[in-house]
Amino acid sequence: MARPRIKDVARHAGVSEKTVSNVINDYVHVSERTRRVVREAIDHLGYRVNLAGRHLRKGRTGIIALVVPELDVPYFAELARHVIREAERLSLTVLIHQSGADREHELAALAGFGSDFVDGIILSPLALTADDVSDRAGAPPTVLLGELLEEGADHVAIDNEKAAREATEHLIGLGRRNILAVGGVEAPGLGTAEARTRGYLAALAQAGIPHRPEALLPVGDFRMPDGARAVAGVLRAGERPDALLCLNDQLALGALRTLYESGLRVPEDVAVIGFDDVEGGRFSVPTLSTVAPDKAAVARVAVELLHRRIEEAAQGPEASGAGSGGVQSPQDRVVSHRLVLRESTEGPGGG
Amino acid sequence: MARPRIKDVARHAGVSEKTVSNVINDYVHVSERTRRVVREAIDHLGYRVNLAGRHLRKGRTGIIALVVPELDVPYFAELARHVIREAERLSLTVLIHQSGADREHELAALAGFGSDFVDGIILSPLALTADDVSDRAGAPPTVLLGELLEEGADHVAIDNEKAAREATEHLIGLGRRNILAVGGVEAPGLGTAEARTRGYLAALAQAGIPHRPEALLPVGDFRMPDGARAVAGVLRAGERPDALLCLNDQLALGALRTLYESGLRVPEDVAVIGFDDVEGGRFSVPTLSTVAPDKAAVARVAVELLHRRIEEAAQGPEASGAGSGGVQSPQDRVVSHRLVLRESTEGPGGG
Known part of the structure; x- marks a missing residue:
């Protein structure tokens, strides 16, 4: 054809x-x-928009940057694949920058790498503050992923608090009471971990389970070794949890390994649930229950929103006034998530 | 300080x-x-070279592109982290492009994305031919990763054939005779899978074990589902391997899951070894034996070689003649690898 x-x-x-x-x-x-x-x-x-000529006519490069903290955290690599697919439909090329969760790197990215070769930026910030984001005249259009840093920025996320509440309710529904939050942080902060911890605490409160501060296990990073180490630490201290809410799948996969080495059965002794639905959790022993964000939707909404902002920027402010059906005001988009229940909470019949 | x-x-x-x-x-x-x-x-x-001003004086951007087939194959994401670290020492910013193993994307990357914002390119090609690489006047300096496509290009790789031979010899040393190669391809081709298959066949021949063509299990992609599916297929067909040489860790992690579901014990019934030493194999149940390429060295050699090519290109041909100690001729660099033996071949005491 x-x-x-x-x-x-x-x-x-x-x-x-x-x-x-x-x-x-x-x-x-x-x-x-x-x-x-x-x-x-x-x-x-399989229709593909041919915008290559259009980009150049308008003085653009057709290149957008995706800036993520760490590419070897699979969630970001999987998200990148979706962003690339969505961008391709609009003939946009995606270049990816790993910020290392470093503020200087994130700021450099926000400024378009000091060059004018990117038409726009999709940024998953970890170290930036609201001021960093608002104070950026002349920078390319930007869409943020994750928890809202400030009201004035376009951003796309799942409802992290609600998702964590549902995951915790699932564990409570299995009869678990001593539920540790691996990576949890009790703080008024704006980050994703803070939002997920709020959801966890809300579910405990709702079920009348008292919260003990030591049930929040701090981690240095959100990777397998951190999850393994955090759980090894509490087991060594004599803690005997019956469930773990891990704030991402990497922590959960590390925790599964520690539980295995400790001779604890999952889920009989300890039920485990993670966040992100990465590929590794579909093949682990046992398979991992998780909160699955709609990654394709995160990518689609972010790319479409950025594309619109790039068009608006090219047309000038008069083309996108409130009366014309434009989207000038900052967008706060929430995309869906769902619980995916597998062996680590449901047992061998549950995967 | x-x-x-x-x-x-x-x-x-x-x-x-x-x-x-x-x-x-x-x-x-x-x-x-x-x-x-x-x-x-x-x-x-923790010394950091300050080259920012130098880049601009020389009409450069200080940006290099790393082009890999798939970022959600952890080997490439882990390699990217090393490349970024090495580039940072030279004050180079790395932007990453996922080619999807698509020839058009790889060609666009080779041409510097039709723009002049990249000073150089590190490319891990899957679909390019030798002609594509040689026929590129005016393109930015490029270093290739992986098996050599043609004599005229700079490239960096481990000795894949030797590495596969050693991994297979390890399995033979455990007394295994019916060793399947998951992802193996018997072909005169130039790719990494071809080189690893040659090493596997050489080890079998050396040990006097006859090769059966059906011991090479083709895969669509080098990911966990492909490994799981390939092994499920041969088990269903009544094949009873006592070892698996998987051409990367993702295939091996998928295979481990299938063996678990089939009630086969690893390594007692089936020993499994992979390639790449990705983080997932250090936390899987059982942990995964693997061939560990020196990823830091791959990254360091590639970045340093590219940096030198960029300098040469800026100085013009006379500055890098054979007599001046320059490196004008194409470089073919081999970096080291080692076998990392864990539970999937050594049993519980081996990790």
Whole structure:
């Protein structure tokens, strides 16, 4: 079959070519239903927008940067794959920068690497403050991933507090009472770990389970060795948990190894649930229950929002006023998540 | 302590400042021993080269691109971390591009993304041919990772054939005879899988074990689901291997899960060894024996070689002639690897 064209998408979706074009250009006055039908047709036919010429005409490079703290935390690598796929539909090339959760690196990225070769930035910040983000005149359009740093920035995240509450409720529903939060931090902070800890505490309070501060296990980093070490530490101290809420899957996979070495059975002695739904948790022994964020949706919403901001920036402020259906005001987008229950909480029949 | 300066490095290493500068600028006439002493002093003191101004004076951006097939294969994400660390010492910023093992993407990367914002490229090719690499006048300096595509390109790799032979000899040494190669491909090809398969076949031949073509298990991709599926397939077909040589750790981790589900004990019934030494194999149940490439060395050699090529390109051809100690001729660098033996071949005492 020849490379599909816009008219093929229109025919397949049963809409006009103009409507297809509106969806591709992400105009707000297209209904959600039409948007979905057209997107399905685009996916089905493998249609690819050819914007290469357009980028250059408008003085752009067609390159966006994705800035994440650590690529060897699989969540970010998996998210990157989705961002690349979504960007490709708009003929945008994604270059990825690892910030190492270092503020200087994040600031350099926010400033577009001191160059003008990126049209826009998707940034998952760990060390930036709200002031860093607001104080950036002349920088490329930016969409933030994760917990909201400040009201004035576009951002995309799951409801981390709600997700952690649901995961904890699942453990409580299994009859567990001594539930440790691996990576938990009791603080008024704005980060993802703080939001997840709030959800954990809310679920305990709701069930009338008293919270002990030592049930929050601090970690240096959110990786397998940290999870393994944190759990080894409490077991050595004589703590006998019956469940672990791990704030990401890497911590949980490390914890599973320590529990195995300690002769504790999962989930019979200790039930374990993580966050992120990374591939490793689908193949671990036992397989890992987890909170699965809709990574494809995080990527799609972030790329579409950034693309719109880039268009707005090119058209100037008058084109995107409140009256014209534009999206000038900062967007706070929440995407869905779900609990995925596997052997580490449900036992051999549960995976 | 104040930020260390070049004179602090010189004092700590017991050499002159000029020698430190020579090491930093990677002049070839520094002895390997001096180079090592100076590098250790640089590491110890946390010295950072300040080249930012230099980049701009020379009309460069200080940005290099690392192009890998798939970031969510942990080997590449771990390698990226090392490349970023090495590049940082030279004040180079690394941007990462995922090619998806797609030839068009790899070609676009080779051409510097049609822009002049990258000073050089480190590329791990999967789909390119030798012609693609040689036919690139005007493109930025490039260093290839992995098996050699053609004589005329700089490249860095481990000795994949030797490494696979050693891993297979380890399995034979355990008394195993029915050793399957998961991901193996018997072909005259140039790729990494081909080189590893040659090593596997050489070890079998050396031990007088007849090779059966069906002992090579093809995979669609080098990921956990592919390893799990390939092994499930042969078990279903009644094959009863006593060992698996998996051509990367992701395949091996998938295979471990299938063996667990099949009630086969590792290593008692089936010994398993992988390639890459990714973090997941240090925490899996059982832990995974593997071939560990010296990833830090791959990254260091690649970044240093690329840095030198960028300098040469800036200075023009006369500065790097054969008589001046330059490195104009293409470099074919082999870095070391070692076998890391853990529970999946050695049993509970072996990790």
